[in-house]
Amino acid sequence: MPSDELEGALREMLSRRAAVTRAVAVDPAGVAIRRADRIQRRRTLAGMGLAVLVVVTVSVGSLHVRDNRPPAGGTVVIGDPDQRPLVERVTAPPGPDTAAPIAEVDLLIDDSIATAQGRRVPLLGIGEVERVHRLTDGRGWLAVGAPTLAGRFLWAVAADGTAQVLLAGADEIVLDAEGRQVAWKQGTVLAVAGIVDGELADTVRAEAPAEAVPLRFVNGAVLVRLAPDRPGHVLWPLRPGSLDLGGDRASTHIFGALPDGRLVGGTTPGVGLPTCLTLLDPARDLAPSRPDCGPETAGDGLGAVSPDGRWLLVNGRSAGVDSALLVDLVTFDKPTAVRPAGPPMTGTVVWRTEDTAYYADAAGGLVRVAVDRVVAGRPAAPTALPGVPAGELPVVVSGG
Incomplete structure (x- = not known):
């Protein structure tokens, strides 16, 4: 073979080998890319966590500043309490303090219940409470919140202080003497329901004047004042329909x-x-x-x-x-x-x-x-x- 042809064949063979990618034991570029991906994922998760923290902090601050917002612990749509919504609970605080009793009855003092047995049960995270009723079985209390722009709330409070919303957004809430029935008013709807195992049951509703207010249970009926600034009452016999306004003025x-x-x-x-x-x-x-x-x-x-x-x-x-x-x-x-x-x-x-x-x-x-x-x-x-x-x-x- 002439020397010039041999030289051309050798050059062609070397150029083909140089064009083939050779596998290497370590790929520095791949390692760098994967490391960059991991760093980016960490930064993304950190950013999301910070955003959530900011949202929670702002939300909690808003709840403390704006009393018209519903308190923590979930809400119950008062317009249809027969449908069971998702209700959260307010976490119980550390175990109640025990000391000498200060009275023969339970008392509501400074956002806590002082029991006749000498225990202090803080009512944390449920807002201002106006009235409390002790359940006859000793398993806790029913607490009626003070009126706010968001309405009144009814809470079921366990013996350890854990609270759950039963009603939300009512204009007025009243309980019977045994704590087994609750009556409430929202707008023009007057309603009553039984309280069974911490839930409402057998709700009955009636249409009533917007200014009417339930006051108390009397002999199986609900006493209703027709207007807060005028004389006149009527007994509602817990029947659906329209409230009979009676003749008392x-x-x-x-x-x-x-x-x-x-x-x-x-x-x-x-x-x-x-x-x-x-x-x-x-x-x-x-x-x-x-x-x-x-x-x-x-x-x-x-x-x-x-x-x-x-x-x-x-x-x-x-x-x-x-x-x-x-x-x-x-x-x-x-x-x-x-x-x-x-x-x-x-x-x-x-x-x-x-x-x-x-x-x-x-x-x-x-x-x-x-x-x-x-x-x-x-x-x-x-x-x-x-x-x-x-x-x-x-x-x-x-x-x-």
């Missing part, structure tokens, strides 16, 4: 019922005249029966009838001095039926038994009214509660 307040079904209420005989007690007949559209105008009251609506219907504790005046009054409903129309019982009441009064009631006075003291002592001429005196902040008014827990 005179009663200013109603405090409870007698065993025969008549209601103990207040009326105002005329403009500028004081409010006086009377008995109202449900069979006659709550028309007054005897007496037409009995003992005078303060007219503030504070008071309650004992469970047996024998006694009424109400604010009024005795010997020209503002006082809580104990009224014997058997001798209702006699001057001796009214006795001074203690300092004026603030908030609700709770009958713990048929002859013992509790309430708070304006100075934050707890008043225990024993019927036998008051009848014997010894009005009750307030007891200062240890550990209660100045200006804090305790709320007596009902039920139990």
